[in-house]
Amino acid sequence: MKEVLNQEQLAFLAEILPCWKAMDREHQRLLERTMTERSVKRGEYLYQGDRDCTGVFWMRYGQARVFLISGTEKQITLYRLLERDSCFLSASCVIKNINFDVFIQAEKDCRILLLPANVYQDLMEKSFPLATYCNQILASRFSDVMWVMEQTIFTSLDRRLALFLLEQKAIDESSDLHITHEAISNHLGTAREVVTRMLKYFQEEGLVSLSRGAIEILDEKRLKELAYAA
């Protein structure tokens, strides 16, 4: 029987799947035989709502953004997928009762381990340990989304923008953020003009310095005070 994954990929899988050891050998072998590694270039889509049924994937390297998009192309980021993260919403075609659609786009070049949707569906009925693990991840995404929702509805934009800049700094590991105002508005689910106005206010206050396509964080301490004020 063809083994698609090599030893290194198998070791990665066994390491990031806490339920691996509890799974029947037969189900482990099904994963080993059907999973594949795939490369996705920065900017490409890993998943495009109901046009796709990609399956479940685990991020080996790279970074991706999971977001909603409206009929009028307005966007909001739900969460980011970083190395070692798993993604189940990309198999929503086979998850009972998940009837919304997200888009997933690579923010850096990615390599993913992919489990086909039909195998995932089959295993969710057969492997109790795997199903329990998958549902814990889904619950965790539910929590991520609720956080975004609370932020969007209850938190003022200055605070949300400060939080976003700090998060971006942590992800990029740099105070020099190469990001457009439009990209930020797509993360925050708001209009570009509103982001531009708020960033200009931040600049006047000495928190950031703006230049074409880039934002430099000048005063992280005050940005944190704004973001985390009680």
Next chain:
Amino acid sequence: MKEVLNQEQLAFLAEILPCWKAMDREHQRLLERTMTERSVKRGEYLYQGDRDCTGVFWMRYGQARVFLISGTEKQITLYRLLERDSCFLSASCVIKNINFDVFIQAEKDCRILLLPANVYQDLMEKSFPLATYCNQILASRFSDVMWVMEQTIFTSLDRRLALFLLEQKAIDESSDLHITHEAISNHLGTAREVVTRMLKYFQEEGLVSLSRGAIEILDEKRLKELAYAA
């Protein structure tokens, strides 16, 4: 051994739990022994965020509202619980990775069948059919919340208000809605003044008629056109 549920309650349970027949007799008996029926008066809380760990419940009679509340007391409704609905977020203290808190308040007098949180937690590890069912319900709630989120971020308030009035008419089975502007603003996660302004506009357009503590729907057809316009 004490059987807490009577025959009628047991029949209800077996009927609303599609996984009942697939469950081991031992696990069925655990449900039968530990579940209780409880009455909750209109206006009382079934669950109050992290102050509580109520457990899982099934609604036998009545109606309740599941909502978020911010530090500044602003609210938004996530979904309603109607007869035969089940609620798992009221056991979020024992659900791994659910780390947000909702509030649940009775909108009508309710009678619920309650499963204690610790028994639920135990069964989620032991009963594959029950765990699968519970996770499908959780996925369904995830979808409900995503719908609210898309509405909140991408849909204009006039449309959301029209949708809300139509939904309320369907729930109340009456065109005469006894609801305050403040209650509507708490459903929609917006300010009372904004709701009042929009309702007055609806009245000028002949869609509704306003009086103290009540809203009468006059033109359902045009309200639907507004709510469901492409």
